[in-house]
Every structure is written in structure tokens, then in C-alpha cells.
Amino acid sequence: MIAGLLVCAGLSERFGAEDKMMAELEGQPLALHAAAVLAAVPLDERIAVLRPGQEELAARLTSLGFRIAINPRPADGRDSSIRIGLTTVSAASRGALLCLGDMPRITPALLGTLVGHDPRPALCVHDGIASPPAWFPRRLIAAILDGREDPIRAIVARAGPAQIPADAIALADVDTPADLGHVRQHGTSGC
Template sequence: MKPITPAEECVLILLAAGRSERFGDTDKLQQEYLGQPLAFHVVTALESVPFKARIAVCSGSELDFGSRGYRVIHNDNPGDGMSGSVKLGVAAAREIGCAAVVVALADMPRVTATHIYRLLDATHGPDAVVASSNGVHPTPPAVFGADQFEALLTLEGDEGARAMVRAGRHVIAPESELLDVDRPEDLERLRTLR
């Protein structure tokens, strides 16, 4: 079996450039959840993971990811969909040099460091694609080995890396950890969870 990929050899790419069209006129990432902006929950949860580097791909958000240890890359074309943000993040990670990237979403506030380590433990070699799953559907966060970077750089549209994720290995996590906030009712549901 190929060796497990350590966090120290990975770059975290946090996608925070979505247009939040289903949420309404406000920036969902700035919405208060348990005393801090929604987007900073995943930032806080992953602070202890010793990534080689952290990249936040943003568009119009006023949140200061730089103060939280992220290199901020501005996505001038959020209308290109998730693939545009993934490509910006992967290009920057490739410049840094890394064994893999961990792609996470800023609107998934209940992701845990434990789950990220489980994804990395399932990542064997540079051709790996390992995604999260609730047992039914694969979802971010996901890990992509360095041999997948070229494929990620050719993605188009809002489909992102879904086809790659579907074909990859899946690590199951509780559905409550993989909730993402797309609409105001998602945030309200989140606020009712303990």
C-alpha cells in the first residue's frame, strides 16, 4: 500500500467565492452562527491541522481570511462556477508545491479536523481522489493527489470536480457534519442542531 499523505505535504483550498444566489441579497458567509461569521467555523475547526499552506479563494466577501493565516486569491469571475475557484486554488497550490490539495467549502461550518484526518488517511499516492460522503452522496471536503492537478485545471462550469469525486474513494461522515448552507432555511436548520 502506498504511504498515507501527511497534512504537512498538503495545501488547503477553501472555496469562498460563490455568488450565494440561493441565499438572497446578503453574503451568507458573513451570517452570524454561534457567535462568529459562518465561514469562520471551518477556518477555526481546521486551525490545528498543520497544512503546508492555506489558500482562500474569495470574490466579494469582506471577511478577512488573511488574518487567519490564509493566502487570499480573488476570483474576479465567480460566474464561472466552482470550477473557476478550484482552478485558481490548484494553480496556486501547484506553485507552492505539494503532494495533494484538500478542497473545502466555507459554507460547511460543521466540518471537523478529525474528518479531514480520516480523508488524508484514505489518501494513498499522487493519483488519489478521496471525498466525503453521508453514505449516499459524495461531497466536499475532498482530497486530490498531485497527479490529479492537471485534470482539475481543465474543469469547466459549476459542476466543479463532481465527476472526479463520484469516481473516487469516499469516506463517510455523519450527515450533520457535511451540511452546507445554500438557503436561509439551511442556516435556520443549522441553528437548531446541537
């Protein structure tokens, strides 16, 4: 079994007043692009972590087969959302694919490459910078949940992850309205 974990619970303070995850990109909310990729990959379970107040997004993700987990304290940061999501991954899952809702250009091929490194953890790299999406095998999930005082990035680094080269567009994340404009301008890509 493999789980897909989509994190959409950030406060998006750099984006402005609009809910970034619901910002329009090519006729649909931003977060639904990454969700659609996870829906296209053969997974046994799909989990989306949201913050309170994202009812419309929750309904849309539920219709794509996602189970919703709520981070009641999104100000605690991304690590808190990832840990909430990982606690809901089935004990039978051999691992979880971590994706962020503000990365609309990830591809099924990229996710497949990450899982292909199991039982080793894997993450994407562009120009020497590591980022999600990432593959967390069961033993890494346990280490992340046991090491709540450590940043997840440090736990993953200690595990010696495989580093999967990916292009800048595939790893583009949307933090500001200008980032969204850049993603709109450059269309789709892959790894």
C-alpha cells in the same frame, strides 16, 4: 507538504441579499467555522478563494494564515473557484484538502481521514451522495487543471476516489437562511 483550500466565492443567490459567508453563526461569520477547522489541521499552506467585494472576510481569513485568491468571475460556478485555488497550490504540495466555506460542521478528524487515503483521492459520502470536503492528491490536481472543459465532479469520479462515510450534520451546507437555522438547531457533530 499539504495545502488547505477553502472556497467562499459563490454568489449565494438562494441565501438572499446578505453575504452568506458573513452570516452570523455562533458569534462569528459562517465561513470562519470551516476556516477554523483548516487552521487547526497541520497544513503547510492555506488558500481561500473569494469573489470581489469580500474585503472583510479576506481580512479575517488573512489573520488566520490564509492566502487569498480572487475569482473575478464567480458566476462561472464553483469549478472555476476550485481551479483558481488549485492553481495557487505550491508545486511542492502533495495534495490539497478542499473545503467549502458554507460547511461549518466539518471536523479535523474528518479531514485527517480524507488525507489518510493519499495517494488516492477521497471524498465524503452520506446516503450515497458524494460531497466535499475532499482530498485531491497532486496527480488529481494536475488532471483537474489540464481538463478545464470537464466538470471537476467527472474528473474526480474517473479517478476512483475513496468514499469516506460522514454524517449529515458534518456535511451540512448552508444554501438558504433556513439551512442556517437548521445548522444552528443541530449544533456540532463529526463523522
